[in-house]
Amino acid sequence: MCSIALLQSIGTHASDFVQTMISNLKLLFDEYVKNSKSTSSSLVGSSNVSDNDPIDSILHQLNVNMADLEGDYDESDDYK
Template sequence: MTNLYFRGVWKVHKVLLDTFKGPHSFLTPMVKQMQKKFNTYWVEYLLILSCAAILDPCYKLNYVQYCFTTIYCIHASNFLETILNKLSLLFNDYVKKFKSTSSFLVRSSNVSDNDPVDSSLHQNNVNMVDLRGDYDEGDDYKRKSSIQYNELSLLARDLLAILISTVAFESAFSMRKKVITPLMIHLSQK
């Protein structure tokens, strides 16, 4: 899940920075190369990982702000402003999308409300749920919360559901020849 990766990637970034600035100067050339490779991925995924962490109730904006402050110091506010602007634009797109679909849903729900057969079936289903004991009061809270913050809940659902691969892109899609040594050839034969 996207929100869980932000913390791990931030920790790697922080360790690289601390090691680069640390007392062991013999590590500096190696860490510099690692930072260069890391930054190519960090720049690409910074926005999506940050937005997912902001929408995660466990982390929120304060956590992302803290992480950026430890990495970027005085420039952290610039990164946060950019991320919040992008998140706001994305949220506005969800609002527009929801308004167009909600007007369709309202029209179709008004048609079914006028039908006495549909209303009685719905009432019967509600009563059946209560009789079987499957009703959970928490469901009402979740339903009211998702109705009140419908666009935000949809945005959070979509962003938090993005899967992040743990396989390096180069190794997964490499067109290089696989090297088979004489020892490897004999492994398959017994």
């Protein structure tokens, strides 16, 4: 019975992880679309490439989201 409870617990955590990743991907996509529209509208009537890089913004948001996922994890716990 313990193994069934353990598998259910793992399944729950895996499901939560997948839902979090899907949510983060949606946020990244929405940010990309927003930045793409902003960049394309700033390029209208201009031949210069904008300094706004939507990829940099997306990577920054991904780093912020990944930091949120890590929480208060203390690496020193690994060595006890």
